Amino acid sequence: MLRTLALAAIILVGLSCLAAQAQTQAQTRQQVLQYLEAGRLPDAIAMGEKAVSRWPDDPEIRHWLGLAYFKSGQLEPAREQLERARDLNKQEPGARFDLALVCLSQQDYSAAADELQDVVKLTPSNPLAHVLLGRSYLNSNRSVPAIDEFKTALRLDPAIRLGHYHLGFAYASLGRNDEAIAEYRTELQRSGEHPEVVYELGHSLLEAGKHEEAVGYLQRASELTAQNPDIWYNLGKAQVLAGRAAQAEASLRRAMELNPHDPSPHYQLARALEKLGRVEAARSERERFAELKRAQPATSGMATGRDHK
Amino acid sequence: MIVIMRMLRGTFWATIFVVALIGTLRLTSSAQTAPRKKKPTATSKVGAEVPATNSKDLFVDVTRAAGIDFRLTCGSKEKLYVVETQCGGAAAFDYDNDGWMDILVVDGSTLEDYRAGKCHPPRLYRNQHDGTFIDVSAKSGLNFCGWGYGVAVGDFDNDGWEDVYITGFHGSALYRNNHDGTFSDVTAKAGVANADSWGTSAAFGDYDNDGNLDLYIANYVDVDINYLPKFGDGPFCQYRGIPVNCGPRGLKGSRDRLYHNNGDGTFTDVTEKLGIDPESYYGLGVEWLDYDKDGCLDLYVADDSSPSLLYHNNCKGGFTEIGAEAGVAYSSDGREQAGMGVDAADYDRDGWPDIVKTNFSDDTNNLYHNDRNGEFTDVAGAAGIGAISIPFLGFGAKFLDFDNDGWPDLFIANGHVDPQVEGQAFGVGYAERPFLFHNSKNGKFEEIGERAGPALRRKYVGRAALTADFWNRGREDLLMTNLDGSPVLLRNEAPMPGHWLRIKTVGTKSNRDGFGARVEITADGSTRYSEVRAGSSFESSSDPRLHFGLGSATHVDAGVIRWPSGQVDKFGPEAADQELVIEEGRGVIQRRSATKAKR
Numbered sequence: 018m019l020r021t022l023a024l025a026a027i028i029l030v031g032l033s034c035l036a037a038q039a040q041t042q043a044q045t046r047q048q049v050l051q052y053l054e055a056g057r058l059p060d061a062i063a064m065g066e067k068a069v070s071r072w073p074d075d076p077e078i079r080h081w082l083g084l085a086y087f088k089s090g091q092l093e094p095a096r097e098q099l100e101r102a103r104d105l106n107k108q109e110p111g112a113r114f115d116l117a118l119v120c121l122s123q124q125d126y127s128a129a130a131d132e133l134q135d136v137v138k139l140t141p142s143n144p145l146a147h148v149l150l151g152r153s154y155l156n157s158n159r160s161v162p163a164i165d166e167f168k169t170a171l172r173l174d175p176a177i178r179l180g181h182y183h184l185g186f187a188y189a190s191l192g193r194n195d196e197a198i199a200e201y202r203t204e205l206q207r208s209g210e211h212p213e214v215v216y217e218l219g220h221s222l223l224e225a226g227k228h229e230e231a232v233g234y235l236q237r238a239s240e241l242t243a244q245n246p247d248i249w250y251n252l253g254k255a256q257v258l259a260g261r262a263a264q265a266e267a268s269l270r271r272a273m274e275l276n277p278h279d280p281s282p283h284y285q286l287a288r289a290l291e292k293l294g295r296v297e298a299a300r301s302e303r304e305r306f307a308e309l310k311r312a313q314p315a316t317s318g319m320a321t322g323r324d325h326k
Numbered sequence: 327m328i329v330i331m332r333m334l335r336g337t338f339w340a341t342i343f344v345v346a347l348i349g350t351l352r353l354t355s356s357a358q359t360a361p362r363k364k365k366p367t368a369t370s371k372v373g374a375e376v377p378a379t380n381s382k383d384l385f386v387d388v389t390r391a392a393g394i395d396f397r398l399t400c401g402s403k404e405k406l407y408v409v410e411t412q413c414g415g416a417a418a419f420d421y422d423n424d425g426w427m428d429i430l431v432v433d434g435s436t437l438e439d440y441r442a443g444k445c446h447p448p449r450l451y452r453n454q455h456d457g458t459f460i461d462v463s464a465k466s467g468l469n470f471c472g473w474g475y476g477v478a479v480g481d482f483d484n485d486g487w488e489d490v491y492i493t494g495f496h497g498s499a500l501y502r503n504n505h506d507g508t509f510s511d512v513t514a515k516a517g518v519a520n521a522d523s524w525g526t527s528a529a530f531g532d533y534d535n536d537g538n539l540d541l542y543i544a545n546y547v548d549v550d551i552n553y554l555p556k557f558g559d560g561p562f563c564q565y566r567g568i569p570v571n572c573g574p575r576g577l578k579g580s581r582d583r584l585y586h587n588n589g590d591g592t593f594t595d596v597t598e599k600l601g602i603d604p605e606s607y608y609g610l611g612v613e614w615l616d617y618d619k620d621g622c623l624d625l626y627v628a629d630d631s632s633p634s635l636l637y638h639n640n641c642k643g644g645f646t647e648i649g650a651e652a653g654v655a656y657s658s659d660g661r662e663q664a665g666m667g668v669d670a671a672d673y674d675r676d677g678w679p680d681i682v683k684t685n686f687s688d689d690t691n692n693l694y695h696n697d698r699n700g701e702f703t704d705v706a707g708a709a710g711i712g713a714i715s716i717p718f719l720g721f722g723a724k725f726l727d728f729d730n731d732g733w734p735d736l737f738i739a740n741g742h743v744d745p746q747v748e749g750q751a752f753g754v755g756y757a758e759r760p761f762l763f764h765n766s767k768n769g770k771f772e773e774i775g776e777r778a779g780p781a782l783r784r785k786y787v788g789r790a791a792l793t794a795d796f797w798n799r800g801r802e803d804l805l806m807t808n809l810d811g812s813p814v815l816l817r818n819e820a821p822m823p824g825h826w827l828r829i830k831t832v833g834t835k836s837n838r839d840g841f842g843a844r845v846e847i848t849a850d851g852s853t854r855y856s857e858v859r860a861g862s863s864f865e866s867s868s869d870p871r872l873h874f875g876l877g878s879a880t881h882v883d884a885g886v887i888r889w890p891s892g893q894v895d896k897f898g899p900e901a902a903d904q905e906l907v908i909e910e911g912r913g914v915i916q917r918r919s920a921t922k923a924k925r
Contacts, residue, residue, distance in 0.1 A: 192716030226708020284660025320631035
């Protein structure tokens with residue numbers, strides 16, 4: 018009898034210990050999450066690190082710890098924790114999704130695409146996952162499937178923020194400027210005057226040879242984002258092509274101030290100055306252009322004309 | 327907690343993240359995938375004056391039916407080395423002076439065959455006037471043995487018979503026409519071996535107007551065939567992160583050559599003397615043109631991954647290279663491009679020749695509009711030929727008026743250099759369909775290739791592209807070569823084409839071909855301008871007879887030829903739909919009507 022009672026007591030104590038431990042584990046998860054939510058990232062990290070050493074197979078704690086690292090800018094440990102969290106619970110899409118965000122931040126687009134492909138399999142109705150997968154494809158040079166992902170995202174959520182912008186960008190990467198322009202216009206109607214959308218619309222109009230309209234949007238983009246040299250450059254280029262060489266000079270000189278190492282504004286300015294009849298000044302700009310080009314070593318086997326400025 | 331988790335990884339956190347990342351993603355993406363362009367949608371309307379394409383194909387592949395059975399050899403299928411990527415020269419010319427365009431196709435080789443000395447001679451097909459061609463290579467004497475690339479055609483000795491220059495890897499050859507259907511190799515005597523250089527495109531033109539055709543050869547890279555750079559090894563052997571054949575960057579460039587014709591069957595290398603290509607850029611496309619209409623031939627050279635060159639002829643026997651000043655050296659952003667093929671025509675009928683240049687994928691082709699003040703403006707975007715070319719790698723380029731409406735249209739052969747791009751979801755293919763741009767007469771073009779019949783919808787690894795009226799019907803046909811495959815002979819079947827006039831020039835004081843002659847004709851109150859040449863595009867030589875579409879005009883009111891010698895000959899009025907043979911100083915000496923050739 019006594020033996021039985023003792024055994025029962027031991028079992029009860031054990032169970033209560035287990036329950037306490039489970040409660041402690043759950044409470045710890047909750048606490049890490051609260052810290053994370055409150056932006057107390059050092060606290061979240063400190064508690065999370067202790068917790069993962071105590072409960073190394075808890076995917077949620079690793080997930081929150083990974084997010085805390087990520088939000089504090091520590092990408093490598095964030096990725097490590099999120100990869101462990103993913104491996105501990107392969108059917109849970111959250112850790113994969115956040116791992117993909119880390120990969121995107123590290124510009125590891127192929128890895129991000131791998132994670133997001135699994136996320137959209139697990140949660141096919143998540144429009145943001147499709148947007149991010151599209152961007153991962155686009156940034157790893159897979160424009161064709163990127164378009165499919167953006168279209169899927171827009172079908173799932175027609176109001177998804179910047180969905181048309183991303184789709185437009187993918188079209189533009191394949192030279193489909195008319196479709197890109199249409200998407201950018203839609204995005205502007207839906208999201209208001211987002212600086213990037215205004216710029217990309219202006220840029221696509223410029224590439225499509227609609228110079229006057231391009232000037233308008235690029236002018237507005239330069240007002241919205243005055244410190245971006247590429248906007249000033251493209252504004253200057255559009256102005257040259259629209260026959261406004263005098264206005265172009267100011268835009269191109271602003272681009273030079275913001276990025277003194279870029280040869281392109283000097284090339285463009287030389288063209289503008291030629292049109293203005295300032296031959297010597299044009300020659301000087303061409304010389305500066307040549308100097309800057311010499312300072313830029315080739316990095317690939319073949320020239321593809323221009324990176325997107 | 328689930329709600330919070332969703333918030334964290336769902337709408338709130340990810341949205342903030344996505345928005346914050348936009349700039350970074352945009353810049354990174356663009357660095358890899360490059361620009362933006364415009365492409366007419368599949369549903370875009372056919373212009374009122376675009377030939378109806380539903381009822382009949384514009385071009386029909388008649389290669390096999392015509393008896394062309396050639397298959398181009400150019401190294402391995404994998405294209406492990408740069409020497410395996412640029413073959414495919416072709417020419418249309420009348421080698422036997424029977425008034426019909428014959429066909430010459432240049433073969434390449436393989437590393438094994440080249441090292442072993444095994445020959446892959448070019449193939450010459452004689453036009454049988456019935457729609458077919460017969461292989462006459464064996465007795466032609468065109469026994470080029472090496473790794474062939476391009477071809478130039480011109481009557482260098484002014485005997486009235488076309489001669490042939492074939493470019494090759496570390497050795498090119500000049501063949502003199504013997505007037506009996508055969509040729510003799512006169513390379514050594516002429517002194518135009520282009521020794522130790524890899525020649526690609528070449529073209530004849532009389533730059534000093536002494537009545538003798540000079541010869542320009544674009545040379546590409548300087549590599550040792552026994553020590554080729556290893557596939558995929560290093561930053562110059564990558565494309566979008568995948569290993570590919572190396573170059574041209576990272577490899578030493580080969581200096582182009584200009585040979586001056588001494589008029590006695592010999593040439594003098596004037597490359598150094600005239601300051602030609604001092605930086606040894608990677609030369610691929612060549613065209614003589616008189617862009618400033620001063621009566622002295624200028625020269626445009628498309629260079630791969632380096633600035634393209636425009637040599638302005640000072641009419642005193644010398645050149646000044648002005649590519650950058652003129653706006654034709656770089657992209658519109660001042661970046662080097664991978665220039666491949668070139669052609670020139672007055673596409674907007676303002677009386678001045680404009681230039682088209684093809685480039686690598688991830689880039690746009692150029693349409694340099696001649697601003698008539700020594701400068702050009704790249705209007706490819708506005709003209710509708712730029713953006714569409716981004717996923718395509720262009721090689722041969724030829725203006726032609728396929729519907730005879732009087733406005734030059736444009737054909738472009740596409741095909742990548744890296745088979746490894748296939749299946750990568752880049753949106754870029756190895757084999758690619760060619761482009762057929764129809765001139766909309768308002769400074770713009772519409773790409774109609776996909777509606778022009780199955781032959782133009784098919785994908786090829788296109789290289790050379792040339793035009794010729796192979797059947798003397800008053801229609802411009804096309805020939806395109808295809809890497810590791812058969813050339814494609816495209817018979818023009820555009821329904822209800824307009825009237826036309828063809829002019830064959832015969833120089834007397836000027837070079838016998840009349841290359842460099844500037845011709846203007848006036849019909850229906852408007853004037854068309856063109857220049858006589860054969861060499862252009864990529865490794866190609868086209869029908870040298872000038873073809874003018876006349877639209878509804880049934881006659882030409884007047885014409886004028888300004889010969890390189892300075893002689894000016896006027897002619898007209900002349901009926902449409904005939905070929906005029908015009909001799910310098912004598913005017914029209916012969917009239918030939920269109921032939922109803924058998925198909």
